[in-house]
Amino acid sequence: MPISVEEIQYTRAERISQEYDRAFVDNATVNDLNPTALEALANQISKGTSKEKCLQFLGLADFASGTLRLRRAALLLFAIDVTRWHPRSQIRILRVAGTRLETGEHYNVYSEDQVQGNVVEIVETAWDKLRPYLVQTKLSHSARFE
Secondary structure, three states, X not given: OOOOHHHHHHHHHHHHHHHHHHOEXXXXXXXXXXXXXXXXXXXXXXXXXXXXXXXXXXXXXXXXXXXXXXXXXXXXXXXXXHHHOOXXXXXXXEEEOOOOOOOHHHOOEEEEEEEEOOHHHHHHHHHHHHHHHHOOOOEOOOOOEO
16 A cells, blocks of 8 residues: 655654664663652652662663663653753744744744753743743734634
């Protein structure tokens, strides 16, 4: 059955992404991870579960040769200093005048913010920064509130 070029490209990109996330990172230890976030997650899975068991259960780490080896995904999700493992773990938030982003002399970005950290922190912080802009009551051109 024929499939589109876009679907083939997406499948290949997804495979590369998964390989990146699943790779083991040398010199990374549980001490590089946020203990509070890990303990909270471990308690949600099963009360009293250790951080190490939680990481193994989620497929984010494996024991090998007597040591716990972390996968890159564990560091992206829970690292205390994520820039050590992925220097551009960030989201840029742009507030644009109008409905399209312009360039050059018509550049219409009037507010820019940046959120950095591990994935868990980024999602929480970015959502808090975006929330005020997602729902606004304004008087439209027809003099009606929308």
